[in-house]
Amino acid sequence: xxxxxxxxxxxxxxxxxxxxxxxxxxxxxxxxxxxxxxxxxxxxxxxxxxxxxxxxxxxxxxxxxxxxxxxxxxxxxxxxxxxxxxxxxxxxxxxxxxxxxxxxxxxxxxxxxxxxxxxxxxxxxxxxxxxxxxxxxxxxxxxxxxxxxxxxxxxxxxxxxxxxxxxxxxxxxxxxxxxxxxxxxxxxxxxxxxxxxxxxxxxxxxxxxxxxxxxxxxxxxxxxxxxxxxxxxxxxxxxxxxxxxxxxxxxxxxxxxxxxxxxxxxxxxxxxxxxxxxxxxxxxxxxxxxxxxxxxxxxxxxxxxxxxxxxxxxxx
Ligand code: UDP
Numbered sequence: 001x002x003x004x005x006x007x008x009x010x011x012x013x014x015x016x017x018x019x020x021x022x023x024x025x026x027x028x029x030x031x032x033x034x035x036x037x038x039x040x041x042x043x044x045x046x047x048x049x050x051x052x053x054x055x056x057x058x059x060x061x062x063x064x065x066x067x068x069x070x071x072x073x074x075x076x077x078x079x080x081x082x083x084x085x086x087x088x089x090x091x092x093x094x095x096x097x098x099x100x101x102x103x104x105x106x107x108x109x110x111x112x113x114x115x116x117x118x119x120x121x122x123x124x125x126x127x128x129x130x131x132x133x134x135x136x137x138x139x140x141x142x143x144x145x146x147x148x149x150x151x152x153x154x155x156x157x158x159x160x161x162x163x164x165x166x167x168x169x170x171x172x173x174x175x176x177x178x179x180x181x182x183x184x185x186x187x188x189x190x191x192x193x194x195x196x197x198x199x200x201x202x203x204x205x206x207x208x209x210x211x212x213x214x215x216x217x218x219x220x221x222x223x224x225x226x227x228x229x230x231x232x233x234x235x236x237x238x239x240x241x242x243x244x245x246x247x248x249x250x251x252x253x254x255x256x257x258x259x260x261x262x263x264x265x266x267x268x269x270x271x272x273x274x275x276x277x278x279x280x281x282x283x284x285x286x287x288x289x290x291x292x293x294x295x296x297x298x299x300x301x302x303x304x305x306x307x308x309x310x311x312x313x314x315x316x
Contacts, residue, residue: 003052005029007069007111009060009102010076012039014181015116015174015221019073020044022222024052031066035059037090038078043181061090061097066105071229074102074115077151081144081270082187088146095150096157103161106168114170114229115158117236119277120148121173129244129278132173132236142272155236162234170228175240175279179218179299180306184314190215193251194300194307195314197260207269209248212276216241217299220292227288240279241292250296257300 006023010016011032016039020030024047032044033056047053058064060076077094078084084091099115106113122130123138138148161167178190185191196203216239224239245253251264284290294302 003027003029004070005031005068006071006073007066007105008032008073008075009098010034010039012036012041012044012055013075013079014043014183015177015218016075017043017181018179018218018222019075019225020047020053022226023073024050026226028071029053031056031069033058033060033066034076037087038083038183038186040183060101061093063101063104068109069105069111070109072102072106072111072113073229074099074113077116078147079118080183080186080188081147084147085143091146092150095154099154099157103157103167107161107165112168112170112229113158114172114225115154117155117171117173118147118151119173119175119238119240119279120144121152121155122277123148124272124274125276128276129242129280130238131280132238132283139272143270144272169234170231171234171236172225172228173236173238173279174221175216175238175277176213177216177218177221177240179303181218184307184310189213189247189250190254190300190303191307193254194258194303195311197254197258197262198308198311200260200262202263202265203251203254204267205247205251205264206267206273208266209251209264210246211269211273212244212246212278213250214241214244214278215250215296215299216292217294217302220294224284224288224290227290231288233287237284237287238279238281239284239290240281242279242281243295244276244278245296253296253300257297257304
């Protein structure tokens with residue numbers, strides 16, 4: 001029997017490339033489409049000679065036909081605050097035009113569809129922890145809105161294709177995820193702190209560091225995606241680690257794991273920076289039997305060599 005074929009938009013990105021690996025492990029052949037705006041060839045270099053994998057280098061926002069696919073995983077989009085604020089218009093286009101393109105492909109081939117959404121849909125949340133039923137507290141015109149509103153629109157288009165065109169859709173709301181293949185310069189808190197700790201620079205804590213995030217190691221996150229891809233749940237599902245840390249606690253964990261003596265330097269808090277973030281994962285637990293296994297310190301340990309290597313390469 002022919003192997004099922006998956007299309008992964010954003011397949012050369014941090015999460016997209018890990019997803020490609022996991023899908024190949026599940027027996028799929030994989031076509032990754034990526035315009036390499038924030039994705040990187042290095043993330044998929046190990047798959048270059050694998051006949052079950054191909055990279056289609058193009059922009060998902062333009063119409064194209066990748067041939068028959070059984071599953072569309074729509075993961076294209078700049079995702080770090082620095083990246084999406086640098087590429088604000090492409091971010092809005094990927095959430096809108098790109099989502100239409102990905103859904104049209106799913107519709108054309110009667111393929112299943114799973115889209116990456118985000119905890120940013122909850123904005124600076126007034127409900128804590130965040131359940132999928134919470135509609136969020138998003139500033140529609142602030143600097144983060146290019147991402148937050150793009151992803152909220154992505155969810156709206158996805159639900160519309162389900163309602164009007166019967167596309168078999170799923171929506172995952174991803175909370176802060178970290179691990180190997182993150183770009184060391186993407187500005188997110190874990191790469192920033194890891195690089196600073198490794199290089200003996202001050203760790204830049206924004207604000208007083210009392211804002212919270214809940215960090216999920218990448219292998220746990222991908223396991224959640226696969227479980228959701230096999231389920232029939234079409235309403236959004238939170239996938240993230242529910243253990244909450246202040247950013248200052250995160251900085252201390254990085255210093256410990258890296259064995260670093262770097263100091264902490266306080267810098268201004270970015271506009272609309274959410275004060276707290278923690279997923280309620282009751283739904284994922286009950287529906288998918290999913291539970292993250294790797295705590296923050298263990299995940300940072302698992303990532304340390306990768307970040308050391310990236311820091312070395314950057315210096316070279
Ligand atoms: N942050 C920080 N120092 C950094 C980078 C980020 O204190 O060098 C903070 C940031 O203000 C936010 C949190 O860490 O409160 C997580 O930021 P990140 O950019 O990783 O993702 P976000 O959850 O905001 O999308």
